[in-house]
Amino acid sequence: MTHSRLWRQYFTVVAAALPPARGMLPLVILLGAWQLLQTGNSPYFPPPSDWCNGLVLLEKSGRLYPALLATTMTMLLGLAVAVVIGAGVGLLIGVSPRFSRAVGPLLEFLRAIPPPAIVPVAILFMGYDERMKLTVVVIAAIWPILLNTSSAAERIHPLLLDVAHSFRLSAVDRMRLIILPSVVPALLLGIRIALPLTIVVTLLVEILTSVEGIGALMIGAQRNFQSPQVYGLLVLIGLFGLFVNSVFAVFEAILLRRWPPKAQSENF
Amino acid sequence: MDERRFFAGINWPGTAVFVLVGLAWEVVIRSGLLEYEYLPAPSAIGLGLGQLAREGTLAPDIAHTLIAVAIGWTVATAVGIALGFLLGLSPTARRYSLASIEVLRPMPGVAFAPVGLLLFGFSLKTEMVVTILPVLWPVLVNTMGGVSGVHPRLYDVSRTFRLSRKDTILHVILPAAMPPIVVGARISLSLALVLTVVAEMVGNPEGLGYGIVREQQALHPDLMFAYIVTVGFIGIVLNAGMLALAETVFPSSRQLRGPQ
């Protein structure tokens, strides 16, 4: 597929799924009023136009894109690792009730610890570097993926397993041909839930440790009292999050074309 | 979990594994088998908790965090229910605000920390800046959904009985929308705790969040883990407490309990 065709598909799907555009009115009014009311040089509430200037300055200094890239790469890489581990363990749990019972309370305990609390632990163990950032993102993203995968694997209809048995499928074939495809919708849902979590945790690490990324830029701007940049970066993060979520939603919709509509529209 | 099921079906293999892992961890560290500077044995964490309690730092930290959570959650829930009601009742209002909500909702709370610091420096207000907006959304969305999803048949009933608008809202819509509202409030509470802790880690240096970071920087892993365990424990207590409270005061919310 050429790039332009991909973009066209993306925009069609996104446009169809969006709520009516007039819903943007409150935000537009807020920003507009802010812009109009802030004529002085308030260091605390700079007008939106200043935000743009702040961002442009950052870009010109060459720090914006590398930071954006660093944040994105960490997120994606962390997500990928989380998918592999989370789906793998999730499948094991879902497929074997004994393993599930044995590991259950331990997992419940680990799950109760909020991912942000893991960040200082990781910093202590691993220091201030990219590897630590990645580890934390993986730990945060793993839970929704693992839980969704394991619950879907548990709920595979027993008849499908009968079919596997009566066609004398090997354990490997059964996993490959029946169990794995069955959990794909739930896995995608888990990833969709994990996505905002990875953004949050990545930013948290960057703000806390100033490891390269948008969060680091933000806290740096705050420490230098560059308030337009702080607000500008906030907006950038918002747009970034929206973009990532919509890309994934489109990806998910395309992937789930083969599944019955019920699986496609499973909402949390 | 159902009380009956709890007593009748204690997960023996699972508990055993849990206990065994804890014991193994203890033994491995204590015996020096695994020398890892920053991994304390479970007993050390327990001792750390005791130490913090004795020093008198634990209680004020817990109090600070709980107060921050309480304020943030209460404000967000109040605003969320109010706005949610308005939007739930008026399709026009919804049409003119849904897009804005969808744009604002995914904003990560932690990204507001630098803004909070900018405006309020090191203070409770910074924690509020981080906490209130993200915590608002589950309540608002759930209330909006609950109110707008009230079955049309119930409106017919209220008209048959010629109920005034106020009575309709109080006696028909509110009870019907309670289950999702309560679920939204419960999610918000857990979220408020996490965000408050985050705000204390990167914003206002007080409370449990700051405790975790402080002990990490001071290289006291046992105390750090003690704080983390406390946060986890409080989270469980808050969630369970909210669940119990909600089901006592609003029995109709029991239907939506579902998985936690």
Next chain:
Amino acid sequence: MECRSVTVELPHRFGRKRIIEDISFQVRSGEFLTIVGPSGTGKTTLLRVMGGLTSPASGSVLVHGKELDGPPDNVVIVFQDYSNALLQWRTVAANVAFGIERTLDRTDFEQRVRDALALVGLEKNAEDHPWQLSGGMQQRVQIARALALRPDVMLMDEPFAALDAMTKASMQDELFRVRDRTGTSFVFITHDIEEAVYLGDRIAVLKGSPGRIDQLFEIRLPAPRDQLSTRQLPQFLEFRYAVHQAIGR
């Protein structure tokens, strides 16, 4: 195919419950054997044993004289719940190929898929997904999947119970067509006594708890059977009455 003194026990609340006891009968080549009986007498259990999904507590099931060791090669089960027995994410053609894609090479199994689809009249739907099709069509996909294996015996567990009367009738005749073209034997469980008489060369009545074969009827009706005329024949009505009596007693 043959069942010799098959007894099946399954785990129950405080031990094991004997579901069926001392079941013995033979399935002749090319015959249509229907099994009827009140609910809960273990008809499905019997079918699962014959299909190799469950092991008997005592007795044995033989195919071509050999005892079963797991699901046999040339025996296939068609389940009542077609929706959950098919792989909804695969196309119809891919579903039909499911049993043979690992043992035959591509050109071979593609041909068999085409043949099987032709047998059930679904050639045009090869690239659809099961969830896009009606209940009757999905059940036909399952039958095609079974046929693609060229089985000697097809075990069917109330396959048409969830279908409306008209679809049911046309599916019954379709089975006759399949049998005539392929010579497969059918073991067919049903609640519907009329269906049992219409389809069956022999009817086994399963009764009691634990279930036992109460009677075995030989249904001699003129061939080819036809939905309208056969069902009006006096012999048809006599057989129907006899089977009703056998079950009701």
